[in-house]
Amino acid sequence: MKKQWMQMASLALNCVLILLVFWQGARLEDLERQTDDGLEELEQQLDMGLEEAKKQEAERVPTVRFEKVRVDTASRMLTMDVTVEGAEGAELPADLGFCSPGEPYRLSWTQVHLERQADGRTLSQTVTIPLDLEAGLELRQLDDTVLLRLDSMVSLLPLQLSDGGASWHYSSQAEMLYQCDWYASFQDPSGEEAKARNGAFHVYRNGKRVFTGQETEEWYVLEADGERVDAMRFDCAPGDHMRLTYTCEDAFGLHYEFPIREQVALAWDDMRDCPLSHIPTVTWPE
Numbered sequence: 001m002k003k004q005w006m007q008m009a010s011l012a013l014n015c016v017l018i019l020l021v022f023w024q025g026a027r028l029e030d031l032e033r034q035t036d037d038g039l040e041e042l043e044q045q046l047d048m049g050l051e052e053a054k055k056q057e058a059e060r061v062p063t064v065r066f067e068k069v070r071v072d073t074a075s076r077m078l079t080m081d082v083t084v085e086g087a088e089g090a091e092l093p094a095d096l097g098f099c100s101p102g103e104p105y106r107l108s109w110t111q112v113h114l115e116r117q118a119d120g121r122t123l124s125q126t127v128t129i130p131l132d133l134e135a136g137l138e139l140r141q142l143d144d145t146v147l148l149r150l151d152s153m154v155s156l157l158p159l160q161l162s163d164g165g166a167s168w169h170y171s172s173q174a175e176m177l178y179q180c181d182w183y184a185s186f187q188d189p190s191g192e193e194a195k196a197r198n199g200a201f202h203v204y205r206n207g208k209r210v211f212t213g214q215e216t217e218e219w220y221v222l223e224a225d226g227e228r229v230d231a232m233r234f235d236c237a238p239g240d241h242m243r244l245t246y247t248c249e250d251a252f253g254l255h256y257e258f259p260i261r262e263q264v265a266l267a268w269d270d271m272r273d274c275p276l277s278h279i280p281t282v283t284w285p286e
Helices: 002-060
Strands: 063-072 077-085 095-099 110-113 122-130 137-141 145-149 160-171 176-189 197-205 208-215 220-224 227-229 231-235 241-251 257-263 270-271 282-283
Touching: 095 122, 110 122, 160 241, 160 257, 176 197, 176 241, 176 257, 197 231, 208 231
Parallel strands: none
Antiparallel strands: 063 077, 077 122, 095 110, 095 137, 137 145, 160 176, 176 231, 197 208, 197 241, 208 220, 220 227, 241 257, 257 270, 257 282
């Protein structure tokens, strides 16, 4: 009888221990869930705080806009309306220097005094500067604060590529690249749509030009050797590099060649994009 009571007591104790384990486990899961929720909420708050800090910092940094860009190819001068806008309540200095990258304001080759607008934080002026297609540019205030840095003055030209490309299919078995639906669109430095003249698409294989098609009034349709071109195919073995470019002129006569896309053919029916700068090669009219 005593033995049976001891067995029943032991069983009851085990049940209690099991319940305690489950209870502790549930508490631990609840604590883990609360901790995870707390960490997630803290992370969201930190992200929001960081975004707000970035937004406030961006609002404090003056913005620079270039509008109504004109090029005199005879004198090789660039004329544009320059607008500098500061944060709400900010009163920016009105003196602005156009400098070579890294040089101080006192060595700027063009200095202008901007006109302050009614809101007090916007300044603007029409500026004419020498256009050096090989040079970079910095806009500096009198205290040598850099408002804008450009690696190339080409970024100020009237034509900037906003989008471009072509539809394509590659067959490694046939060693052929098929292209169609060529397109390119442009904007000026202010972001407004811009029109190119005498546009043409070019295809290069391993650096050698293998096709030129002139743009027509019909979207996606080219003309080559007097014939309408809806699609083209090119010999293309695995490992070949195929580049698509676009040449044109702006309204002032500057000549551009924009790199649009470069791909390398793979050993299967696919192509891999190659890193490519979309900065055009620009030449003066003859």
